Amino acid sequence: MSELGKKVLEKIKEEKIAPKPRWRFLLKDYFVWLLFLISLIIGAVAFCVSLHILFENDWDLYQYLHRSLAGHILISIPYIWIILLILFISVAYYNFKHTKEGYRHEAYVILGLSVIGSIILGTFLNTLGAGQEVEDVVASSIPIYESLTCCHNRTDIWDQPGNGLLGGKIIKIVDPKVFELKDFHGVLWQVREDDDTLEYEPIRIVPGEEIKVIGEKEQENVFWAREIRPWQNKGLMQKAKMRWDSDD
Numbered sequence: 001m002s003e004l005g006k007k008v009l010e011k012i013k014e015e016k017i018a019p020k021p022r023w024r025f026l027l028k029d030y031f032v033w034l035l036f037l038i039s040l041i042i043g044a045v046a047f048c049v050s051l052h053i054l055f056e057n058d059w060d061l062y063q064y065l066h067r068s069l070a071g072h073i074l075i076s077i078p079y080i081w082i083i084l085l086i087l088f089i090s091v092a093y094y095n096f097k098h099t100k101e102g103y104r105h106e107a108y109v110i111l112g113l114s115v116i117g118s119i120i121l122g123t124f125l126n127t128l129g130a131g132q133e134v135e136d137v138v139a140s141s142i143p144i145y146e147s148l149t150c151c152h153n154r155t156d157i158w159d160q161p162g163n164g165l166l167g168g169k170i171i172k173i174v175d176p177k178v179f180e181l182k183d184f185h186g187v188l189w190q191v192r193e194d195d196d197t198l199e200y201e202p203i204r205i206v207p208g209e210e211i212k213v214i215g216e217k218e219q220e221n222v223f224w225a226r227e228i229r230p231w232q233n234k235g236l237m238q239k240a241k242m243r244w245d246s247d248d
Helices: 003-015 022-056 069-076 079-097 107-127 130-141 144-148
Strands: 165-175 178-183 188-192 198-200 210-219 222-230 240-242
Touching: 022 079, 022 107, 022 130, 079 107, 107 130, 130 144, 165 188, 188 210
Parallel strands: 188 222, 198 222
Antiparallel strands: 165 178, 165 210, 178 188, 198 240, 210 222
16 A cells, blocks of 8 residues: 555544445435426526516507607516526526536536526416416515516506506496496596407406506596407417407
């Protein structure tokens, strides 16, 4: 045995160094994997909410809000959720890199796995309606959230009848072309339609339905509807139809 080997053995005996049991290494590896999965899930939730916000945004309203299209797009981007997505994808990458087998894989493979995993899981969660649920919980739990994402406060955006935007819940159908709507501040409006009014699918003009109306304020608490949209968008694009031709 070499002199160096003897010194190492003596050091081990003196300090009574014992090898760590295998289960400790396994436990550490499982813990790192757990952190990786948690980071991946949180990243997926962030992507899910970002997707929900992008789908729910009314991209054509910039003219009513006195903004340019470019300015409206920049303001409408869900920066907070995108930052969270990037943060937790980075955490997932770091944790995977420190698993037992992680060091064997190239960085782009690990990063790609984290990104693709978050996108696939986030898209699936959004189809289940999780994006709306998560944002509602965050908005009700964190008071500062709405001030940080004021551009996404849709009730404020659709409470500008002077600018042609009105949102709320249908209270009563007066006749085939007139219904009463209560806005999100409790003000009652009479909404009038005509043969040129467009309705976006899927829309139901029935009591209890929440809707968005584009048009003009004709007089106090009377609003003429040029377009009627469902409160919850079903995608980036919706099909418009003439209400009075819907039975043809």
